[in-house]
Amino acid sequence: MGIQSVDRAAEALEALAATGTASVGQVAERLGVHKSTASRILSSLAAHGLVEQRDAGGTYALGFGLVRLASAVTSRLDFSQIAQRLCDRVAEDLSLTANVAVLDDVHAVNVSQAVGTGLLAPRHYVGLRTPGHATSSGKMLLAHSESARQTIAGLTLEPHTERTITHTDGLEAELARARGQDWAASNEEWEQHITAVAVPLRLPDGTVEAALTVTGPTHSLPPDAFAxxxxxxxGLATASGRWS
Known part of the structure; x- marks a missing residue:
């Protein structure tokens, strides 16, 4: 029954989008329901600002709450597009695999990727939920999230290689170092013979929205090249126009 209510609410919004305005009776006819049911649906949508009543006679139109939702979608699309362009440019410039990742609980999830020239059969990271304590992107994101650090402090840290940090005290020191130097690294801590470096992607207000990472074999990205x-x-992130 709940799903049917959602379907009817969506149909009501579509009806108003098609006609501009509609009465309760017209919406009821479109949905094939009694006027009292249509009235309840419209009242619920109005309570959330998704529709608004235009006059005492019960004529409804789409509300400004939809603008808020649409702007959130637009912002996310912009994020994805800019993240991909940034990855493309970084991969070309550094000849390494570039990723942009966001924080998910205590993990880093990669949302975009580009492969540098000369790299054979790279791992596909997009959509991959990677361990925050063992990856450069995860460390960078954890370093700037107090709540995530509190969560991971109570967890058992799984070893992925012999270099993985498995003690919370060691991880906290690593995250403090990442904040201080403004970059984080994974030196064969998640995968053997693979290194990675991450930097924060900051919005104008200073909020760390995501992390930019480059990954490659140790011989292409040795520890002395991290800084x-x-x-x-x-520099490449700043040139994106979204992040600093």
Missing amino acids: RTAQRMR
Whole structure:
């Protein structure tokens, strides 16, 4: 019954989108329901700002609450598009696999990826939920989320290689170091013979929205190149126009 109510609410919104305005009776006819049912649906939508009553006679139109929802979708689309463009540019510039990741609980989830030239059969990271304590992107995101750090402090840290940090004290020190130097690294901590560097992607208000990561075989991204690679990545991120 609940699903049917959602379907009817969606149909009511579509009816108003098609006609501009409609009475309770017209919406009821479109939905094939009694006027009292249509009235309840419209009243519920109005309570959330998704429709508004135009006059005492019961004529309804779409509300400004939909603008709020639409702007959220637009913002996310912009994020995805800009993240992909940034990955493309970073991969081309550094000849490494580039990813943008966001925080999910205590994990990093990759939302975009581009592969650098000369890399054979790279791992596909998009959509992959990676361990926050063992990846550069995860460390960078955890470093800037107090709530996530509190959560992970109570967890058992799984070892993925012999280099993985498995003690919470060691991880907290690593995250503090990442905040201080403004980059994080994974030195064969998630996958053997694979290294990675991440930098934060900050919005104008200073909020860390995501992390930009480059990944490659150890010979292509050795530890002594981490700091200068991070510096180059920050410059490319700033040029995106969205992040600093």
